Amino acid sequence: MTNRLKIRTLLATTMLLLTILLVAVGACGLFGIHLTNEGLEDASGNVPTAIAIAQQQEALARARLGLDRLVGQHDSAGSDELVGKVQQLMVESDSAWARYLAFPADDDEKRLASAVAKRRDELKSSGLGPLVTAVKNRDGNAEESLAFEQIPRLYAAFSTAVSDLEQYQVSNAMQLVKEGESREQRTLLIVAIASVFGVVSILFAWRVLGQAINVPLEHAVEHFEAIERGDLNRDVQIKRNDELGALLNGLRKMQQGLRVTVLTVRSGVEAVAGAAGEIAAGNDDLSRRTEQQAASLEETAASMEQLTVTVKNNASNATKAQDLSRTVSDKASMGADSVYRLSTTMNALKEQSTKIAEISDIIDGIAFQTNILALNAAVEAARAGEQGRGFSVVAAEVRSLAQRSGIAAKEIKGLISASVAKVGEGALRATEATERMNETMDGIGKVATLISEIADASQEQARGIEQVNTAVAHMDEVTQQNAALVEQAAAASSTLNEQAGKIREVVAIFQTGEVSA
Numbered sequence: 001m002t003n004r005l006k007i008r009t010l011l012a013t014t015m016l017l018l019t020i021l022l023v024a025v026g027a028c029g030l031f032g033i034h035l036t037n038e039g040l041e042d043a044s045g046n047v048p049t050a051i052a053i054a055q056q057q058e059a060l061a062r063a064r065l066g067l068d069r070l071v072g073q074h075d076s077a078g079s080d081e082l083v084g085k086v087q088q089l090m091v092e093s094d095s096a097w098a099r100y101l102a103f104p105a106d107d108d109e110k111r112l113a114s115a116v117a118k119r120r121d122e123l124k125s126s127g128l129g130p131l132v133t134a135v136k137n138r139d140g141n142a143e144e145s146l147a148f149e150q151i152p153r154l155y156a157a158f159s160t161a162v163s164d165l166e167q168y169q170v171s172n173a174m175q176l177v178k179e180g181e182s183r184e185q186r187t188l189l190i191v192a193i194a195s196v197f198g199v200v201s202i203l204f205a206w207r208v209l210g211q212a213i214n215v216p217l218e219h220a221v222e223h224f225e226a227i228e229r230g231d232l233n234r235d236v237q238i239k240r241n242d243e244l245g246a247l248l249n250g251l252r253k254m255q256q257g258l259r260v261t262v263l264t265v266r267s268g269v270e271a272v273a274g275a276a277g278e279i280a281a282g283n284d285d286l287s288r289r290t291e292q293q294a295a296s297l298e299e300t301a302a303s304m305e306q307l308t309v310t311v312k313n314n315a316s317n318a319t320k321a322q323d324l325s326r327t328v329s330d331k332a333s334m335g336a337d338s339v340y341r342l343s344t345t346m347n348a349l350k351e352q353s354t355k356i357a358e359i360s361d362i363i364d365g366i367a368f369q370t371n372i373l374a375l376n377a378a379v380e381a382a383r384a385g386e387q388g389r390g391f392s393v394v395a396a397e398v399r400s401l402a403q404r405s406g407i408a409a410k411e412i413k414g415l416i417s418a419s420v421a422k423v424g425e426g427a428l429r430a431t432e433a434t435e436r437m438n439e440t441m442d443g444i445g446k447v448a449t450l451i452s453e454i455a456d457a458s459q460e461q462a463r464g465i466e467q468v469n470t471a472v473a474h475m476d477e478v479t480q481q482n483a484a485l486v487e488q489a490a491a492a493s494s495t496l497n498e499q500a501g502k503i504r505e506v507v508a509i510f511q512t513g514e515v516s517a
Contacts, residue, residue: 014205021201025194050169052100053116057162059093060120063128064155070135071147083135090128109172112165119158127151216247223251232259265503273500280497283490290483294476301476304469311465315458322455325448332444335437343430350423353416360413367406374399 066086097120105113127150134142223236236252374395381392 014208017201018198018205021194021198025191025198049100049103049105050166052096052103053162053165053169056093056096056100056120057159059089059096060123060128060155060158063089063093064151067128067131067135067151068147071131071143083132086128086132090124109165109168112161112168116158116161116165119154119161123151123154123158127154220247220251223255227255227258232262269500269504273497273504277497280490280493283486283493287483287486287490290479290486294479294483298476301469301473304465308462308465308469311458311462315455315462318451318455318458322448322451325444325451329441329444329448332437332441340434340437343427343434346423346427346430350427353419353423357413357416360409360416364406364409364413367402367409370402371399371406374402 063086066082066089070082070086097117101113127146131143131146131151134146219237232255236249236255238249238252377395378392378399381395384392
């Protein structure tokens with residue numbers, strides 16, 4: 001029947017029964033506590049009455065003792081003070097007796113209390129009160145009669161009545177104790193019966209719940225242990241419609257899902273293992289090619305470094321050539337200036353030589369005229385005869401001088417003509433040299449421009465090659481990193497292959513009823 005009940009319903013029923021049992025036991029306990037409280041209230045009610053009786057009796061006894069001390073003493077100051085204390089004690093006794101009378105009492109206690117009140121009044125009115133009066137009046141005979149005869153008799157009767165009342169209260173207290181013990185025994189018996197019934201109910205509920213919960217749970221634990229061992233072929237039997245049936249149904253679905261998962265993992269592991277092997281082989285090949293590429297890049301980097309050094313040297317030489325061409329251009333400019341000044345000087349010399357030639361022509365003409373004049377003078381001297389002999393000598397000397405001057409003028413003219421020709425030729429050569437120097441200056445300027453362009457291009461080439469060298473170095477570094485990454489990828493693929501093998505071994509412990517490929 002419990003197989004058709006929901007565990008929630010079964011637990012609710014069990015908890016309801018246990019709650020009812022607990023309420024019953026609690027009610028019995030509360031009832032017993034109530035009875036005990038009633039007994040305690042009755043017992044506690046006797047305590048104040050007993051205290052009040054004892055206090056009123058004690059106050060009267062102390063008043064009697066105080067009066068006994070005053071008998072025969074007539075010291076007015078001490079007697080008056082002691083009489084005041086006695087009267088105060090009698091008032092306290094009356095107050096205590098009034099407190100006692102305020103408590104409830106049964107008929108028997110009221111009868112005994114009436115007897116005590118009667119004896120008490122007799123003691124006060126016939127004993128203590130007259131003795132106080134006698135003490136105040138200094139009546140020695142009345143004091144002795146009352147103190148030694150009247151008061152002892154009245155106090156004895158009062159004490160007997162008080163003892164009877166106290167004895168009655170003691171017997172009532174004993175009766176209340178017996179009734180409390182009886183109530184306690186009945187309460188204990190009821191609680192014991194309820195406890196036994198509760199224990200029996202708990203054992204019965206334990207057995208029922210054990211059959212309803214423990215057995216299916218043990219069945220589920222067996223299936224879980226089988227799954228732990230890798231056995232996924234065990235059939236899960238479901239014969240319940242409660243929560244444990246739902247648990248077993250979930251266990252069956254979990255087992256089926258785990259079986260499908262294991263089969264999927266097996267096929268996936270095989271695929272991963274194959275792919276990992278291919279990746280490992282590809283990574284090995286890629287690693288070798290990457291190493292070759294790294295070596296080639298390293299050689300290229302070395303060549304680029306050498307080329308960079310060469311281009312830098314060319315750029316430096318081009319810069320030096322540019323500086324040298326500038327220096328040569330400056331020197332050529334200075335030479336052109338010198339040639340120009342030389343040409344100017346040669347032209348000036350040519351002009352001066354022309355003027356000198358003209359002067360030589362004039363001198364030659366003067367010598368020719370002088371020669372003619374000397375001839376004429378010689379002719380005239382010959383005509384003069386003896387008188388003209390001296391003049392003839394002078395004329396001969398003048399003629400000789402004119403001839404020599406003419407010869408010298410001709411020689412000077414010849415030299416000047418040759419010099420003018422040479423100067424003219426030198427001026428022509430200087431002009432040609434100036435033109436050639438100008439052409440050379442133009443060529444040197446063009447060469448300097450070309451060298452400057454070559455130097456700039458060499459600098460650009462040097463910077464470009466340096467950038468290329470940097471890029472090649474960066475490519476070399478990246479290639480080295482790629483090689484390291486390829487090695488890591490190869491190691492990772494090897495690790496993946498190993499992990500796939502381990503997963504294959506782990507999954508192999510599961511028995512799914514199908515043969516793996």
